[in-house]
Amino acid sequence: MSLEEVPLFYWTILFVVAVIFGILGFIYGKASPSSSNESSEDIQMLEIANAQLKSDLMACQQKLPSKEKQEDHFKTENVAALGTQATFDPKRAKAAFGKNIKENDLKLVEGIGPKIEGLFHNFDIKTWEKLSETSADTCQKVLDSGGKRYRIHDPASWPMQAKMAYEGHWEQLAEWQEKHRAGKY
Known part of the structure; x- marks a missing residue:
């Protein structure tokens, strides 16, 4: 078509x-x-x-106040409110744990015994304050330095426990450890 x-x-x-x-x-x-x-x-x-x-x-x-003023206020408020390591009070620690506590004894942290404490001392981590500022990864490196037998330990909560001890939160630390006995969450 x-x-x-x-x-x-x-x-x-x-x-x-x-x-x-x-x-x-x-x-x-x-x-x-x-x-x-x-x-x-x-x-x-x-x-x-x-x-x-x-x-x-x-x-x-x-x-708003300047950043420095805010930080100073925060630090002052924390020291006053939390009593952050103004002084170590062994009587309060003993009351919470039912035993004598030595200042900066890393063995107080659930999961740390004498040998692991020695490993931390080798890394110049000898105080609760220093351990509280240490990352869980660094704690794991400390454990790894001791060999294979330390692989079973989980250091994730150790800095947090050390911070509670450093800041004098004895009742809270004892309560936390009672709930998480033997490192089990």
Whole structure:
């Protein structure tokens, strides 16, 4: 069938469809700029709100004390509130544990015995404070230095226990150790 033989009916349908799509395209094209105008208005409103929030933030930051003052206040507050190692109180420690406690005795930490204490001393970790500042990974390295027989120990809680001892939280430490007897959680 050639183009000359195509019935007029098909040409009419093709023309009507083209006109409809043309009208729809025109309408869509007219609608798009107005929606972009609305979008730009939204963006302007958001920029204004953002500027307002930034100015509020700056005002709040100016009201806050400096970072040094905050840190000093935090340190002073902690020493007063927690009694962090102001003095070692053997009577309170004995009351909590029911036995005499020597200051900086690493064996007080659940899971550390005399041999493991010796390993820590080899790494110059001889106080509760020093052990409390030691990561669990470093504790594991200390254990690894002793050989295969120390693999069964889990030092994850040792820094936390040492911190409780260093800060004089005897009742809390004794209670924690009672709940986690023999290193089992």
